[in-house]
Every structure is written in C-alpha cells, then in structure tokens.
Amino acid sequence: MPETTNTAGVSYGPLTAPLPPRVADTEARSVALEWKAGEISDPVARQRIAELIFRADVLRQVACEIQTTPQRRLDLIEDLEQVITHKILDPEANGLQIQRLQTASACGWARQLARSATTSLLRNRYGAKGSRLMLFAPRELSTAGQPHADAVNRKINDMLDTLAAETDNELITADDPDERNHVENVLDKYTNAARYTRGADRIRHQVAAITEGLRLEPATRLDRRADRDHILSIIRNDQRAARRSLEAFVAVVFDGEDPDDVEPVEPLLMCVWDDQTPASARRILELWPDIVTLIVEGANAARSRPSEQLARTFKRTIRRMIPADATWREISEVLGDCYLASECEPYNAFAPLTETQRKAREKASIISRSRTDATLQWASDFPGSPLGATGERIWARLTRTFDDLLEDSQTPATDADAA
Numbered sequence: 172m173p174e175t176t177n178t179a180g181v182s183y184g185p186l187t188a189p190l191p192p193r194v195a196d197t198e199a200r201s202v203a204l205e206w207k208a209g210e211i212s213d214p215v216a217r218q219r220i221a222e223l224i225f226r227a228d229v230l231r232q233v234a235c236e237i238q239t240t241p242q243r244r245l246d247l248i249e250d251l252e253q254v255i256t257h258k259i260l261d262p263e264a265n266g267l268q269i270q271r272l273q274t275a276s277a278c279g280w281a282r283q284l285a286r287s288a289t290t291s292l293l294r295n296r297y298g299a300k301g302s303r304l305m306l307f308a309p310r311e312l313s314t315a316g317q318p319h320a321d322a323v324n325r326k327i328n329d330m331l332d333t334l335a336a337e338t339d340n341e342l343i344t345a346d347d348p349d350e351r352n353h354v355e356n357v358l359d360k361y362t363n364a365a366r367y368t369r370g371a372d373r374i375r376h377q378v379a380a381i382t383e384g385l386r387l388e389p390a391t392r393l394d395r396r397a398d399r400d401h402i403l404s405i406i407r408n409d410q411r412a413a414r415r416s417l418e419a420f421v422a423v424v425f426d427g428e429d430p431d432d433v434e435p436v437e438p439l440l441m442c443v444w445d446d447q448t449p450a451s452a453r454r455i456l457e458l459w460p461d462i463v464t465l466i467v468e469g470a471n472a473a474r475s476r477p478s479e480q481l482a483r484t485f486k487r488t489i490r491r492m493i494p495a496d497a498t499w500r501e502i503s504e505v506l507g508d509c510y511l512a513s514e515c516e517p518y519n520a521f522a523p524l525t526e527t528q529r530k531a532r533e534k535a536s537i538i539s540r541s542r543t544d545a546t547l548q549w550a551s552d553f554p555g556s557p558l559g560a561t562g563e564r565i566w567a568r569l570t571r572t573f574d575d576l577l578e579d580s581q582t583p584a585t586d587a588d589a590a
Contacts, residue, residue, distance in 0.1 A: 394566065477576075
C-alpha cells in the first residue's frame with residue numbers, strides 16, 4: 172500500500188485507512204515496551220510513534236474544533252504537524268517522553284499539545300500583534316554571536332511553548348492557568364517591545380522574555396566595558412562556559428563546597444551570577460547551555476546606540492546640573508561621549524551608514540572609551556561633585572539618567588535620527 176507523507180516529512184499509512192485512537196495507543200504502548208527492553212533504538216521508536224499518531228488523525232480532529240475558514244484550518248493542520256513532529260522526533264525538544272507511553276495515551280498527549288498550541292499558532296500566522304518567532308528570529312540570534320542560531324531559536328521556542336502549553340515541565344506549574352497566562356503575556360509584551368528594535372536591544376528583549384517568563388533573576392551586568400568584552404569573548408567561543416561558571420557559583424556559594432574542589436572557571440564570569448537566588452540559579456542550570464549563554468550575553472552585551480536626538484538630550488541633561496559653568500559644559504559633553512561609547516554600540520543599527528562611516532564611528536568610540544577613567548576623575552574633582560564623589564557613583568547616576576530617558580522615549584529611532 173502506498174504511504175502518505177505529511178508536511179513535516181513523516182511517512183505513515185494511507186488516509187483511507189486511519190487507525191482508531193484506541194488502537195494507535197495500544198500499538199504505541201507496545202513500541203514503548205520494545206524501547207524499554209532495548210529491542211529498538213530511540214530514533215526508531217520515535218518514528219514509529221509519530222506514524223501511529225498521524226494515522227490516528229488527531230491533529231485534523233483538533234483543527235476541526237476551531238471555528239475558522241477552511242484555508243486557515245488547513246494552515247493550522249500544517250503548523251500542528253510541524254510542532255508535533257518536532258516534539259516527538261527530537262529528544263532534546265522537551266516533548267515526548269517515551270517511557271510515559273507505557274501507561275499514558277500517545278494520542279491524548281498529542282491532542283493536549285495540539286489544543287494548547289492552536290491559539291498561538293493561529294496568532295503567529297494571522298495575529299495583529301505578531302509572533303514570538305519575530306522575537307526569537309534566527310538572524311537576530313546570529314548578531315548575538317551564537318554559532319548555531321537556528322538551534323538556539325528552536326530551543327527557545329520549545330522552552331516557551333512548554334511553559335505555555337504542557338504539563339510536564341518542572342520549572343513552573345504549567346497546568347496552572349495563571350502561569351500560562353503569565354507566559355503568554357510576557358511573550359506578547361516583549362514581542363511588541365522588540366518590534367522596533369535591532370541588534371543589542373533585540374537580544375535584551377529576548378533575554379527579558381526568558382527570565383521574566385521563567386521567573387528567573389537576570390544575570391548581572393559587569394561595571395567595566397573591558398570586563399564585559401572579556402567574558403563575552405569567552406562565552407562566544409565556548410558555549411558551555413556560562414553554564415560551567417554557574418555550576419561553580421552554585422557549588423561554592425550555595426552548596427558550600429571548597430573552591431579548590433570545583434572546576435576552575437574565569438572569576439569574572441562567576442561575577443555575573445552575584446544577584447542570583449538559590450532557586451533561580453538552579454532553575455537556570457536546567458536550561459540548555461546555549462540559553463544560559465544568551466542570558467549572560469543579554470546582560471553584558473553593548474546596548475543599542477540611541478538616536479542622535481536622545482544622545483543630545485542625555486548630554487544636555489548632564490550639563491543642566493550646573494548650567495552656567497563653561498568647564499562643566501565641557502565635562503558633560505566629554506562624559507556623555509565616554510558613557511555612550513562604553514555602554515553602547517558604536518552606531519545605531521537603524522543608521523544607513525557606509526562602511527567608511529561605520530569604521531569612523533568605531534574608531535571614535537574606541538577613543539572615547541580610552542578617555543573614560545580620566546573624565547570620571549575630572550567630574551569627581553569638580554567642586555560640589557554634582558554627579559557623585561567617585562567614579563562608581565557617577566557611572567550609576569549616568570545609568571539612571573540614561574535609562575529614564577530611554578523609558579520616556581517611546582518613539583522608535585528613524586533613519587534620520589540614527590544617522
């Protein structure tokens with residue numbers, strides 16, 4: 172008999188002879204027992220279970236429960252096939268647990284997951300608010316220095332889908348409607364916020380969605396740009412470095428182990444976990460290593476360059492602390508440049524710059540960063556120390572000022588502003 176292949180690439184029996192769900196469940200249980208006995212491999216077992224679920228026509232039944240147009244129903248079936256296939260065939264997808272099928276219904280599992288995913292899938296295709304796939308787009312993760320952007324994108328979406336839809340996740344009580352609503356609200360919030368962002372700010376929204384959705388403490392942003400660049404270089408070249416640093420932090424700080432008994436890690440990298448609670452740190456360790464890397468990167472990557480209008484407002488705000496003093500005016504101008512160079516990218520991602528202009532901005536940024544320590548000393552020595560008596564206090568004050576201006580500015584940068 173000829174086989175049928177669904178849109179996800181899984182071959183199964185002819186549509187003219189579907190299996191009743193009860194029969195599919197019985198056969199899936201037999202497959203699970205064979206797998207447990209070591210008679211078949213994990214990939215073979217998953218493939219056979221997928222074939223049984225699709226022959227039971229569960230996804231079409233779920234799609235028919237939705238009041239929508241025939242074309243949208245067909246689109247939904249196609250999307251559900253992709254989701255279910257991935258959850259079954261990929262053992263890292265936090266999806267099907269074969270051992271559970273010895274006592275649980277395979278079709279029931281697929282039906283529950285399909286019903287839970289339906290709303291978000293329809294929104295992703297047709298919703299006015301956009302989709303979480305826009306928030307976690309592979310090309311954006313590539314700008315974060317991730318060498319396997321597609322895999323990271325897939326894993327993040329698996330994780331968030333699990334939080335919103337499934338009941339097998341131990342990080343939160345996913346069968347609690349309040350928790351599901353919390354995750355969906357977080358996704359909508361940061362998807363909308365990311366709509367007008369690129370580069371570093373997009374990464375920050377991605378990380379905020381992960382940490383807020385999972386109720387995790389964010390990683391700590393190191394004070395010095397040189398330190399941040401150093402740890403970013405480490406984690407971008409070693410995808411497990413961030414996770415190892417957290418393992419060492421938990422062992423020494425929370426479990427009281429002797430530092431000499433713990434695998435050596437870069438001390439600066441351990442500092443990014445200073446604000447963690449025991450519960451949050453242990454939850455982060457349950458995530459994939461590349462998502463742990465993204466959490467560290469989101470906290471320590473350079474921020475997006477603001478529009479020229481906002482940059483001018485930032486320096487003008489500093490200058491107005493002592494408006495009539497010529498020396499303070501000069502300090503505020505240089506200090507503003509130093510801060511923006513140290514904390515932000517050299518140019519705005521929206522700016523239509525030539526390669527020559529980009530290189531000039533990068534060079535100017537390096538020069539401004541090299542003047543930071545001397546300028547902080549200059550500002551702290553100014554009579555009355557309007558920003559603070561130490562470099563650390565001045566920097567903290569500048570950060571608060573900058574963040575307040577960003578929060579007040581709701582309009583995305585235009586090309587004219589960014590240039």
